[in-house]
Amino acid sequence: EPEVTQTPSHQVTQMGQEVILRCVPISNHLYFYWYRQILGQKVEFLVSFYNNEISEKSEIFDDQFSVERPDGSNFTLKIRSTKLEDSAMYFCASSRGTGNAGELFFGEGSRLTVL
Amino acid sequence: AQSVAQPEDQVNVAEGNPLTVKCTYSVSGNPYLFWYVQYPNRGLQFLLKYITGDNLVKGSYGFEAEFNKSQTSFHLKKPSALVSDSALYFCAVRDNGGNEKLTFGTGTRLTIIP
Numbered sequence: 001e002p003e004v005t006q007t008p009s010h011q012v013t014q015m016g017q018e019v020i021l022r023c024v025p026i027s028n029h030l031y032f033y034w035y036r037q038i039l040g041q042k043v044e045f046l047v048s049f050y051n052n053e054i055s056e057k058s059e060i061f062d063d064q065f066s067v068e069r070p071d072g073s074n075f076t077l078k079i080r081s082t083k084l085e086d087s088a089m090y091f092c093a094s095s096r097g098t099g100n101a102g103e104l105f106f107g108e109g110s111r112l113t114v115l
Numbered sequence: 116a117q118s119v120a121q122p123e124d125q126v127n128v129a130e131g132n133p134l135t136v137k138c139t140y141s142v143s144g145n146p147y148l149f150w151y152v153q154y155p156n157r158g159l160q161f162l163l164k165y166i167t168g169d170n171l172v173k174g175s176y177g178f179e180a181e182f183n184k185s186q187t188s189f190h191l192k193k194p195s196a197l198v199s200d201s202a203l204y205f206c207a208v209r210d211n212g213g214n215e216k217l218t219f220g221t222g223t224r225l226t227i228i229p
Contacts (some may be wrong), residue, residue, distance in 0.1 A: 004158075043159065043205060044221040053147060056216050091158055099167045101147050106158040106216055 002026045004107035006092050012113045016081050021110045023075045023092030030097035032075045033104060034067065036060075036088040044089070048077065050097070082114045119144045119191045119208050119220035127226045136191040136207030136223045148189040149207040150180055150216065159205065165189060176200070196227045 013019050024031050034046040047057040048056045049067055066078045074092075081085055089111050093104040118141045128134045140146055147166055163174025165182040173179045180191045189192040189206060206220040 033217075035219075040153075040203065042221045045216050046216065048215045050215070055221075058216075093159075101211070102162075103149055103161045103164055104159075105161065106151075108158040 004094055004105050006107035007092075008025055008110055009108070010111040010113070012115065013082055013104060015114055017085060018067075019079045019082055019086075020091075021077045021090050021112070023077075023107060024073055025075055025092065025094030026105055027073075028096065029094035029105070031055075031095045031102075032067075032069070033093040033095075034077045035091045035093060035106075037091065037109075038088045046077070046090075063089075068074050079112075082112075084114050087112055087114045117146075117208050117216075117218045119206050121204075121206055121220055121223045123218035123223050124221070127225045127228060129228050130198055131195050134193050134196045134200070134225065134227075136204050136206075136225060138189045138191065138220060139187050140189060140208040142208055142210040143185065144210040144212045146189075147209045147211055148182060149187075149209075150174065150178070150191050151205045151207060151219075152176075152189055153203040153222075155202075162191070162204075174206070196220075198227045198229055200225070201225060201227045212222065 007022045031051040035041045045058050047061045048055045064080045068076050089109045091109045092107045095102040095104050120139045124202040149164045150162040165172050204224050205222050207217045209217050
């Protein structure tokens with residue numbers, strides 16, 4: 001069964017450093033997302049991406065965040081200058097794009113620890 | 116704006132008993148509703164969804180959920196709980212007006228007691 005894959009599974013970084021989290025969505029999916037979850041609690045929407053551009057973003061997704069689909073398969077989330085409060089589990093998701101009735105398929109997550 | 120409320124942080128059920136995990140929602144249009152399950156240190160797995168039609172939807176692992184428009188609820192149910200059902204459950208909503216964002220509730224930790 002196809003799945004969303006994410007790397008790295010865990011990254012530890014120093015405050016102020018840049019981090020790139022990588023995702024390979026399911027191959028025939030058209031919509032891509034990043035969510036984050038702090039300490040196993042609420043799952044928070046960050047950004048959605050369709051047709052090579054951001055379609056929606058939350059207030060969390062400020063100028064320190066960016067997303068990119070550089071080669072038609074990978075989907076990346078970059079945090080330019082990490083803060084302590086960026087420590088969280090980051091989940092990538094994709095959906096087929098059957099309107100907005102389609103469910104999201106999530107990866108296993110990348111745990112980011114900012115020291 | 117769309118939102119989801121899961122009023123119970125924790126639900127404990129004896130193995131073999133029926134279980135219910137509660138969810139209420141708020142959207143501006145008609146809702147698309149979803150349940151996801153998260154096992155420890157894992158991603159979110161899709162369980163079931165309501166889009167239209169029959170108010171009772173069936174999903175994976177014997178779970179089902181009932182859509183109640185008048186009460187704006189979408190409670191998750193299972194007739195007979197298994198210890199392996201112990202996990203964190205998230206309800207999520209999206210409106211049908213072209214919005215892509217899926218909004219999640221705060222999650223309910225379900226513990227099945229042997």
